[in-house]
Amino acid sequence: MRVKTEAKRDAIVQVASEVFRELGFEGASMVEIAARVGGSRATLYGYFKSKEELFVAVIHASAKIHFEPIFTALAEEGDEDLARVLQRFGEKVLAVVCSQEVIQAHRAVIAESGRSDIGRLFFEGGPKKGLAEVAGFLERQMRKGRLRSADPTTAAHHLMALLDSETVRPSLLGIQGPLTRRELREATRRAVQVFLGGYASAIQPAG
Structure with a gap:
């Protein structure tokens, strides 16, 4: 053996x-x-066990190189202005997920999801872990009183969906070309603004 x-x-x-x-x-x-x-x-x-499993492993290996430093930096954030932290995080994430390589891989996963378990493998080995990292960060902000008390996982889903809405979704559908850095920055700014509009604490901590 x-x-x-x-x-x-x-x-x-x-x-x-x-x-x-x-x-x-x-x-x-x-x-x-x-x-x-x-x-x-x-x-x-x-x-x-299958080509699908190997394909997902390839995606995750590439994603780890790009996303690990982003989530490590997020976990180490101190008491800097929360909007600024989320802006920086959002821009970095979108720069990766809106790249042509990642968009093409995402399309392939979606195309095969109805015929195999590739969608589950992709989600559990990648996006699910990313959401957990974001939820952990948001939970810490809730404990500090910078965000209102809420389910951190749901809040993480909302934040990522807002970031995706103007960028990833149109890119997947092919209705917009590669986004410029300025376009990603502005889309992130709007997403963060809406997110904080719903989740920012009514009483901000002193200092």
Whole structure:
């Protein structure tokens, strides 16, 4: 019995990333990926049960590189003006999720979601974890009295939906091209303004 290693898994994900980028989700095959990795399909399936699972692993590996620093910075925020913190966070997140690479991957996940469990795998391994990070930050702001008391997970959903509404959704539908930095900044400003309009504490803490 062959022993699975993290290095081998990472190598498979790296090769698969190149294949998916070249051929797209539909055009890529486990046969092609196995050939480029230099192993058998059996080895490949030993690490990933399906092409969908491997595709999601590729997305998550890329997302981790981009999002980990953003969420780490958010967790370390002190008592700076909350609107400014959320503005900075929103701009950074949107710069990633509105990139053409991420939009294309998102479209592929949506297209396959009705035929497999790719949607669940994608959500649980990525967006769900991101929402938990945002909810944790918002809960801390509620304890400090900077936001009104509410369910932090629901608040996180509302914040991310507001950020997505003018940016990600139109991009997914192809009704707008790549957004400029200024457009992302303004869309973020409006989203944060609406969010704080609903969640800011009526009594702000002194200092």
